[in-house]
Amino acid sequence: xxxxxxxxxxxxxxxxxxxxxxxxxxxxxxxxxxxxxxxxxxxxxxxxxxxxxxxxxxxxxxxxxxxxxxxxxxxxxxxxxxxxxxxxxxxxxxxxxxxxxxxxxxxxxxxxxxxxxxxxxxxxxxxxxxxxxxxxxxxxxxxxxxxxxxxxxxxxxxxxxxxxxxxxxxxxxxxxxxxxxxxxxxxxxxxxxxxxxxxxxxxxxxxxxxxxxxxxxxxxxxxxxxxxxxxxxxxxxxxxxxxxxxxxxxxxxxxxxxxxxxxxxxxxxxxxxxxxxxxxxxxxxxxxxxxxxxxxxxxxxxxxxxxxxxxxxxxxxxxxxxxxxxxxxxxxxxxxxxxxxxxxxxxxxxxxxxxxxxxxxxxxxxxxxxxxxxxxxxxxxxxxxxxxxxxxxxxxxxxxxxxxxxxxxxx
Numbered sequence: 001x002x003x004x005x006x007x008x009x010x011x012x013x014x015x016x017x018x019x020x021x022x023x024x025x026x027x028x029x030x031x032x033x034x035x036x037x038x039x040x041x042x043x044x045x046x047x048x049x050x051x052x053x054x055x056x057x058x059x060x061x062x063x064x065x066x067x068x069x070x071x072x073x074x075x076x077x078x079x080x081x082x083x084x085x086x087x088x089x090x091x092x093x094x095x096x097x098x099x100x101x102x103x104x105x106x107x108x109x110x111x112x113x114x115x116x117x118x119x120x121x122x123x124x125x126x127x128x129x130x131x132x133x134x135x136x137x138x139x140x141x142x143x144x145x146x147x148x149x150x151x152x153x154x155x156x157x158x159x160x161x162x163x164x165x166x167x168x169x170x171x172x173x174x175x176x177x178x179x180x181x182x183x184x185x186x187x188x189x190x191x192x193x194x195x196x197x198x199x200x201x202x203x204x205x206x207x208x209x210x211x212x213x214x215x216x217x218x219x220x221x222x223x224x225x226x227x228x229x230x231x232x233x234x235x236x237x238x239x240x241x242x243x244x245x246x247x248x249x250x251x252x253x254x255x256x257x258x259x260x261x262x263x264x265x266x267x268x269x270x271x272x273x274x275x276x277x278x279x280x281x282x283x284x285x286x287x288x289x290x291x292x293x294x295x296x297x298x299x300x301x302x303x304x305x306x307x308x309x310x311x312x313x314x315x316x317x318x319x320x321x322x323x324x325x326x327x328x329x330x331x332x333x334x335x336x337x338x339x340x341x342x343x344x345x346x347x348x349x350x351x352x353x354x355x356x357x358x359x360x361x362x363x364x365x366x367x368x369x370x371x372x373x374x375x376x377x378x379x380x381x382x383x384x385x386x387x388x389x390x391x392x393x394x395x396x397x398x399x400x401x402x403x404x405x406x407x408x409x410x411x
Contacts, residue, residue, distance in 0.1 A: 006022045012188035167265040178283060198251050230270070
């Protein structure tokens, strides 16, 4: 075989990294030789490097088209494909024949299909980390596709209720909408055991009120997302009349509600609205394949910035039988006014773990305000610097962020 593939990405892996294909050919010495990466709809021709290898990074080609489905209000379990690409590639070879570049009809090789999803690795993670290590749901130390951890937030009532310190605690209002993302049950991660997400609601005496399970998607090109916040679950038929908190955990189904736990427990506990200030809820694309949310509950201030483009108008009528002008004729004139709408928001007192979570908000390029009617308004985080205050004794701080509305005021 003329083409030999030496390296390629994992089948189900974050797209935000180097997704490198490395190949070689025994025809590389032919005049004008190029490796031809054929993706069906298009081709990329690559010149051999100094070691006569063909190298191509797939990430820049496919990353920008991946987006999460808009809609914080969706209930039940949904399969999301917009945030997962499908990459199929045949590597061919071509060279000059009588001065014409010609692709050979033989000696080609197919890569294994790749399904990269909207997450990323850092350089500190090394080249080509195995996604099975982070993403396969196989035991109770594994996280779903959220950057919240068991250290992000602590519920002050958890110890007195006998709840574990290893749980992921999330304060939520009854009016909150949002999605909780999970890896799908498609068999592409060898250690993944999760078949369902299991939900259980509890009253103030820690007694189970209701249980429900939601089956994960099984398609290769997908991640799964559950409408996991109170407003979603209520729409889906759960009764929250006496609910104090509820849990969500990935599991391998046995006989629902019986299952083998294969992730950490996500514990959502209800908090009241702050009656003094309007709540501003943000949702943003995180770095692990899903969307995270945070409520800014303190004072917010709306602002408008006006950028005027002006010109100097000539006063008087020069194209008439006699010259004249009016006392109300305008000299300096606004050609158009660009209005930028801004919002300054403030958090309540937060911990170091929540500082770290909000740092991921500041570096996200996909941020929305989630309104209580489930409508979503796109915004940009206009804060240029973010300092995480990490001190002893778990001292608390509040955070101020400046937002800029993505949509213009007026057309």
